[in-house]
Each structure stands twice: as C-alpha cells, then as structure tokens.
Amino acid sequence: MADIQHYSHDTGWKNTILRGLLYLVLTLFAIYYLFPLFVMISTSLKSLSEIREGSLISLPRVITFDAWTYAWNEACVGVECSGIKIYFWNSVKMAVPAVLISTFLGAINGYALTKWRFKGANIVFALLLFGCFIPFQVVLLPMSMVLGKLGLASSTSGLVLVHVVYGLCFTTLFFRNYYVSIPDELVKAATIDGAGFFTIFWRIILPISTPIIVVSVIWQFTQIWNDFLFGASFASGDNAPMTVALNNIVNTTTGVKQYNVDMATALLTGLPTLLVYVLAGKYFVRGLTAGSVKG
Amino acid sequence: MASLTLDKVRKAYGPVEVLKEINIAIEDGEFLVLVGPSGCGKSTLLNLIAGLEGSSGGEIRIGDRVINDVHPKDRNIAMVFQSYALYPNMTVRKNITFGLEIRGVSNEDRDKAVADVAKLLQIEPLLDRKPSQLSGGQRQRVAMGRALVRDPDIFLFDEPLSNLDAKLRVDMRTEIKKLHQRLGSTIVYVTHDQIEAMTLASRIAVMKDGILQQFDTPQNIYERPNNIFVAGFIGSPSMNFINATLINDNGRLAVSIKRDNDPIVLPLKDAPESYQAYIGKDVVFGIRPEGLTHKRTGSDAPDSQYVNFDCKVEVIEPTGADTMTVVEIGGKEIVARVRPDRAPHPGEVMTFSADMSQISLFDPATELRI
Numbered sequence: 175m176a177d178i179q180h181y182s183h184d185t186g187w188k189n190t191i192l193r194g195l196l197y198l199v200l201t202l203f204a205i206y207y208l209f210p211l212f213v214m215i216s217t218s219l220k221s222l223s224e225i226r227e228g229s230l231i232s233l234p235r236v237i238t239f240d241a242w243t244y245a246w247n248e249a250c251v252g253v254e255c256s257g258i259k260i261y262f263w264n265s266v267k268m269a270v271p272a273v274l275i276s277t278f279l280g281a282i283n284g285y286a287l288t289k290w291r292f293k294g295a296n297i298v299f300a301l302l303l304f305g306c307f308i309p310f311q312v313v314l315l316p317m318s319m320v321l322g323k324l325g326l327a328s329s330t331s332g333l334v335l336v337h338v339v340y341g342l343c344f345t346t347l348f349f350r351n352y353y354v355s356i357p358d359e360l361v362k363a364a365t366i367d368g369a370g371f372f373t374i375f376w377r378i379i380l381p382i383s384t385p386i387i388v389v390s391v392i393w394q395f396t397q398i399w400n401d402f403l404f405g406a407s408f409a410s411g412d413n414a415p416m417t418v419a420l421n422n423i424v425n426t427t428t429g430v431k432q433y434n435v436d437m438a439t440a441l442l443t444g445l446p447t448l449l450v451y452v453l454a455g456k457y458f459v460r461g462l463t464a465g466s467v468k469g
Numbered sequence: 470m471a472s473l474t475l476d477k478v479r480k481a482y483g484p485v486e487v488l489k490e491i492n493i494a495i496e497d498g499e500f501l502v503l504v505g506p507s508g509c510g511k512s513t514l515l516n517l518i519a520g521l522e523g524s525s526g527g528e529i530r531i532g533d534r535v536i537n538d539v540h541p542k543d544r545n546i547a548m549v550f551q552s553y554a555l556y557p558n559m560t561v562r563k564n565i566t567f568g569l570e571i572r573g574v575s576n577e578d579r580d581k582a583v584a585d586v587a588k589l590l591q592i593e594p595l596l597d598r599k600p601s602q603l604s605g606g607q608r609q610r611v612a613m614g615r616a617l618v619r620d621p622d623i624f625l626f627d628e629p630l631s632n633l634d635a636k637l638r639v640d641m642r643t644e645i646k647k648l649h650q651r652l653g654s655t656i657v658y659v660t661h662d663q664i665e666a667m668t669l670a671s672r673i674a675v676m677k678d679g680i681l682q683q684f685d686t687p688q689n690i691y692e693r694p695n696n697i698f699v700a701g702f703i704g705s706p707s708m709n710f711i712n713a714t715l716i717n718d719n720g721r722l723a724v725s726i727k728r729d730n731d732p733i734v735l736p737l738k739d740a741p742e743s744y745q746a747y748i749g750k751d752v753v754f755g756i757r758p759e760g761l762t763h764k765r766t767g768s769d770a771p772d773s774q775y776v777n778f779d780c781k782v783e784v785i786e787p788t789g790a791d792t793m794t795v796v797e798i799g800g801k802e803i804v805a806r807v808r809p810d811r812a813p814h815p816g817e818v819m820t821f822s823a824d825m826s827q828i829s830l831f832d833p834a835t836e837l838r839i
Contacts, residue, residue: 359554362521363615367568368542377567381558 218242218437225433241434245442249435251414251422258439260412261419265399265446267330268415272337273394279338280345280390285379287346288353289361290371299350305343310403313340321408328410336408337398344397345390352386353379388457396447416443471532471622471655472497473518478527480513480679487513488679490527495672498653504666505676506702511659512627514676518657519548519625531622542571547616551628553608555600555615562596565614586614589648606637613648626658630665642668663703667691675699692827697753697836700829706758706793709803712833713754715747724754724830726799733798735776738825743839747830752839755829758793761805765822775822782813796821 213230218241220234228235247257286292287299317336318327326332356379364374405415414422420443424436451458473495480488488510495501503511516522518529520541529536536544547568555564565586566579574582587593590610600608609629616624626645630638646669649656660666666673667687675682675690675698683695694700700708713724716734722744723736735754737744768775783802786793792812794805805821813819830839 357552357554359550359552360556362519363548363550363554364556364567365521366519366541366546366548367615368571369567373571378556378558 214437214441218434218441220434222430222432222434241432241438242442244432245423245435245438249423249439250426251419252411252426254412258416258419258423258442261414261416262442264330264409264413264419265416268333268337268405268409269395269398269446272334272341272398273391275334276338276341276345276394277387277390279342280347281349281380281383281387282375283342283346284349284351284353285375286371287350288356289358289374289379299346302343302346305340306347310340314403314407318408328408328413330409330413333404333409333413333415336404337394337401340404341394341397344393348386348390348393349383352383356382385457388454392450392454392458395450399447472499472530473501473623473655473657474528474530475514475518476528476530478514478517478529479525480510480517480522481525486679488517488524491681493674493681493684495655495657498655500649500656500658500669500671502666502670502673503657503659503676504661504663504673504702505682507661508678509676510679511661511676515548515625515627515657515659518623519546520544545619545622546625547619547621547623548625548627549612549616549629551631553600553612553632555608555611557600560597560599561592561603561611561614564600564611565618568615568619582618586618589617590614605633606641609633609641613645617648617652622655624654624656626656628660629658630660630662645669664705667703673703675702677702693838694755694829695838697755697831700755700831704757706804708755708757708829709761709801710831711754711756711799711801711803713752713799715744715750715752715830717748722748724752726754728798733778733780735778735823735825737828738774744830747832747839751833753831753833753836755831756823757827758804758806760824760827761803762822762824763807763811764820768822774824774826776825777820777822779818779820781818782815784815785812787812794819 216232216234217225217230219237219239220228221236221238221240224235245257246259246262248255249257251258251261283302287295321327321332321335324332324335326335360378361374364378369377399415400417401415402417402421405418406421409415409418420439423439473493475491475493478488478491479486491514493501503514505511513522517524520536520539524537531544531546556567559567562583565583566574569579569582583596584593587596590613592607592610592614595603595607595611600611603611612629629645630641633641642665645658649669658665658669670687672685673687673690674684677698683690683699685693690699690703694703694708697710701710711726713726716723716725718725718734718736721736722740723734726733726735764777765775767773768777780796780798782794783797784795785807786795787809789809791806792809794807794813796803796805807813831837832839
C-alpha cells in the first residue's frame with residue numbers, strides 16, 4: 175500500500191476546506207453503510223418485549239444473549255426446532271472442501287497454462303474465462319441432472335462438486351494471471367535440475383504463491399458460504415447450508431415474529447466471511463495487485 | 470567434461486526457420502561464445518543444447534553421445550540464466566543443492582559439495598540467506614554455484630552478465646574466465662556483447678538471422694572477418710567501410726577512394742591472389758580505427774606497411790587513452806584512432822597513416838570477404 179502523500183506546498187485554507195468536505199462525505203457514507211449493522215446488532219441483543227416497546231434505533235436497555243443462544247440451539251427451520259447449528263456445520267462441511275479443492279485445482283490449472291504451454295492452451299484458458307460469465311440460473315437444470323446421475327443429489331458432496339466446478343473458472347484466472355508474472359526461467363532451471371511437473375509445482379511454484387492463494391481462498395469462501403441458489407436447489411432438508419436455513423427461519427413465521435432471533439441468525443450466518451476478511455483482508459488487496467505490477 | 474558437436478542443427482517454428490543448418494564443433498575444455506544481435510537465434514541454439522526446446526533437424530552430440538532425444542536432466546549439463554532464476558523460497562544452500570537432492574545424492578555428499586562450491590565462489594557467508602537478501606553480483610555467484618555443484622559435462626550460460634551494472638560486469642567477466650581456466654570445463658556462453666565474446670572465448674560463433682556467419686578464434690574473427698556483418702559487429706568502435714575501386718597502380722595493387730579533388734590511392738601490401746579477379750571493380754575497403762592513425766615514424770619508407778594521406782578533420786572524440794578522430798572519406802564518416810598528444814583540432818588538415826597490413830576487402834554485392 176502506498177504511503178499517504180502529503181502535498182506540503184499547497185496547505186492553504188482551500189486545502190483545509192476540501193479536506194474537511196472529504197471527511198464529511200466519507201463519514202456520511204460510513205454511517206449509511208454501518209447503520210443497518212448497528213440496528214441488527216442492537217436488535218439481536220434486545221429482548222422481544224423491549225423491541226415491541228422501544229424504537230428501532232435505541233440501544234438495548236438490558237443486554238441479553240438469549241436471542242443468540244435461541245438462534246443457535248432452538249430456532250425452528252421448517253418443523254425441525256434444533257437451531258441453526260447443524261446448518262452452520264453443513265456450510266462448513268460444504269465450504270471448506272470446496273474452497274480447498276477449487277483453489278488447488280485453480281493453482282494447477284494456472285501453472286499448466288503458463289509454464290507448460292501446450293497446443294491450444296489459449297483456447298482452454300478462453301473457455302475457462304467464459305465460464306466466469308455464465309449465470310448460475312442457466313446451469314441449474316443440467317447440473318441437477320448430472321448430480322442425479324452421479325447419485326449426489328441433495329447431498330453435501332454434490333454441493334461441493336457444484337461449487338468446485340463453478341469456482342474453477344475464477345481460481346484458474348487468479349492463478350494464471352499470477353503465474354504469468356513469474357519468470358519461465360525458474361521452471362527451466364528446475365527442469366535442468368531434474369525436477370518434473372509436480373516436483374516443480376510443490377517445491378517451487380506453490381511456496382511462492384501465498385498472496386494469490388489468500389485471494390483465491392477469500393474469494394471462494396465468500397462466494398460459497400454466501401451462496402443461496404445452489405444451496406436451495408441442490409440440497410434439501412437436513413443437508414441445506416446455513417443461508418437456506420436462515421431464509422427458512424426468517425420467512426416461516428409461526429405466531430410472533432422474533433426479530434431479535436432473526437437478526438442473531440443473520441449475524442451468525444454472516445460472521446465467518448466477516449472473520450475471513452478481517453484476518454486476511456489486507457492480503458486480498460495486496461495479492462490482487464501483485465501480479466499486475468510486476469507484469 | 471566433454472566435447473560438443475552440432476551437426477546441421479535446424480530449428481523451425483512452423484514455416485519460420487529460426488536456425489539454419491548450424492555446424493559447430495568444440496573440443497573438451499573449450500569456451501565457445503555464441504554472439505549476435507537480438508533475434509539471431511543464439512539463445513534458441515543454447516536452449517536446443519540444453520534440451521529445453523526440441524530441434525527440427527540435425528544432430529547434437531556431447532562427447533560421442535547423441536542427445537537430441539535425451540531429457541534435459543539426463544544430458545549432464547548445467548545452465549546459468551540471465552535472470553539467475555534462483556528459487557525465491559529457498560535459501561542459497563537449498564538453491565545450490567536442489568538439483569542434487571532431486572537426483573538422490575546423500576546428505577553428507579551434498580553438504581560437502583556445497584562447502585566446496587561456496588569456498589570456490591566465496592559465498593560461504595551467504596549460504597543461509599534467501600535470494601531476495603542478495604545483491605545482483607551475489608545472486609550471479611549463487612547461480613553459478615548451482616551450476617558448478619553438479620560437475621556437469623558442459624556449462625551453458627545465457628547472457629549471465631546482462632543484468633549487472635557496468636563495473637560488476639567487468640569483474641564477473643574476469644571471474645568467469647578465471648573459473649574456466651581453473652576448472653578447464655567446456656562452456657557455451659551466449660551474449661550480445663562483442664567485448665564479452667572477444668575476452669572470454671576460445672572460439673566465437675557469430676550469428677545473424679539464424680545463420681552462422683563465422684566460427685573461429687577471436688583473433689581470426691577480428692583480423693579476418695568472413696563478411697561485412699562480422700567485421701562491423703566485432704570490434705568497438707566498429708570497422709570503417711569505404712567504397713573504393715581496386716586498381717593496378719604501376720604494377721602494384723591499390724585501392725582508390727574517390728574524393729572531390731583528388732582520389733586517395735592506398736597501395737596494398739602482400740595482396741593475396743584472390744584480389745586479382747577484382748581489378749578495376751568496386752570493392753568495400755574495410756579498415757579498423759586502430760589501422761588509421763596519426764603519421765607513423767618510418768611510414769615514408771618505400772616498403773612500409775603504412776601509407777600516408779591528408780584529410781580534413783570533422784570531429785574529435787577524446788576517450789582518454791585514444792582520441793577518436795572523425796574524417797569524411799568517400800561520403801562516409803570514418804573513425805581514426807589517434808594518440809591524444811597528436812590529436813588534431815576540428816577543421817584542421819592532418820596527415821594520417823593507414824596500416825595496410827590490417828585491412829579487409831569485401832565484395833559489395835555478396836558482402837563476403839575477398
């Protein structure tokens with residue numbers, strides 16, 4: 175990241191006003207985006223009676239985590255009332271393998287497409303790139319037929335397969351663009367040293383791919399964790415991912431609408447991706463730009 | 470160590486021929502430099518020897534072994550790259566031993582080999598550093614260490630000094646030469662720098678457009694270039710080419726150079742038989758800047774190798790050791806190498822001596838040496 179630049183030669187009142195204006199606009203935008211989050215968090219910490227009495231934006235008088243524990247352990251998804259926790263684990267079981275497999279395959283693809291150029295490599299890459307632009311709705315029917323034939327319908331493994339297939343285009347693109355900037359001589363040197371395709375990949379290429387692996391993991395994790403369409407289409411009942419369960423909790427109302435539970439569930443669903451961003455976000459920007467600068 | 474033979478080696482990408490029937494043979498322990506302008510095919514030729522690219526025809530032999538279809542790792546060669554191509558994730562030690570490790574050399578042998586090479590190249594303090602913590606010159610040494618440690622039949626260098634600054638380049642050049650003298654290994658070295666070629670090589674192969682122009686010792690290439698391209702490429706400043714006519718001047722062959730008022734007639738010394746066919750015809754007269762100097766002592770003697778003529782000086786370029794003096798002859802700018810204390814002023818008319826024992830004549834149509 176570039177350092178903040180100081181234009182010391184132009185420090186007049188004009189500059190101060192402009193800077194003040196800039197901060198004002200930025201603050202307004204920040205409030206605009208953070209306000210819903212504030213409402214969600216504060217609502218999730220209120221009791222149901224307090225929500226009924228108080229206003230939307232008031233802070234909770236008594237902070238209670240009842241809604242959170244209820245959402246985790248007892249909330250009803252359809253007729254099943256055992257909370258969101260099993261669906262959370264469903265999502266983990268789906269996202270972790272799908273992210274790892276698609277990232278790994280993307281790395282191998284990118285490596286082969288740049289360092290072991292074969293005839294038609296460009297066409298293969300162009301087709302893969304094309305995959306990035308296919309809307310998911312288009313493939314729902316053919317995909318469900320394929321999953322049925324493979325015996326993976328309504329299973330977590332099936333969802334993993336779907337996400338790997340549709341993530342490949344993006345991960346391949348990431349790794350291919352990153353590897354293009356790595357000099358070919360590295361591979362030539364290793365070839366003369368006696369290393370083969372996979373030895374070079376494991377020992378030399380993969381260890382210098384950390385920035386782009388982070389990018390790929392964040393991107394894939396966010397996509398897969400937040401996906402609703404595939405989850406709703408290809409997994410049902412107990413195998414549904416968290417996003418589908420969230421929808422079912424919020425949309426199926428029996429009796430009183432429990433806003434605090436809805437908010438807590440939504441926050442729980444969004445938390446993992448938020449965490450990934452907080453932990454690895456700075457590598458994301460760094461990794462995205464790394465390849466382009468060296469070019 | 471081994472000899473290397475390239476027998477009618479060709480390389481084509483589809484219809485584009487980038488190497489045309491290259492024939493080169495060097496003995497065990499020779500230092501071959503492939504030199505030429507960019508795009509002449511020299512790096513491709515090196516890649517063919519290394520096995521990183523397949524040839525389209527001909528035979529490549531190391532010793533008596535034909536290696537056309539042998540995998541690079543089994544050719545027993547080592548290569549130093551222009552970008553050094555050090556593995557960025559490994560320490561210097563790991564970089565040097567990677568090839569040995571892949572080949573299953575035992576730990577003790579590896580440690581010993583690293584120690585030897587590190588001592589030879591004086592990189593012992595660097596062994597546990599990563600390549601990113603090294604300077605350009607140090608990286609260069611490590612890259613050479615990686616090649617040396619394998620004790621290969623042939624070393625291949627692909628423009629190894631191009632990424633260094635001028636001073637370091639000269640130092641490393643000497644170092645490579647020393648190393649070669651010490652180890653006596655067979656080396657193939659690619660460069661576009663003719664000075665590197667002249668200083669390092671035991672034999673030079675000058676290439677252009679995929680065609681081998683001349684393959685000879687540095688001195689022979691310098692003194693007897695095969696054609697105008699080689700003559701102009703090797704040597705700095707470049708050889709002067711003057712359009713002239715070969716004439717019979719009172720029973721002696723001479724070149725006559727047109728000039729407004731009177732032609733310059735330079736009698737040849739020990740003209741070879743091959744010149745006879747060109748009497749009365751146009752030729753390209755080639756003379757190196759050091760063959761054109763201030764008036765030499767003894768140049769007035771009738772059988773002297775020096776011939777004097779007067780000419781007006783256009784520009785002078787002092788370099789310290791010599792002063793490059795630019796004159797205009799036959800419509801072309803000609804550079805003479807003059808001792809600084811004899812240097813003229815621009816505009817002055819000065820007497821020059823041409824050393825006729827060090828000249829070349831070329832056919833203007835074929836550009837080949839006569």
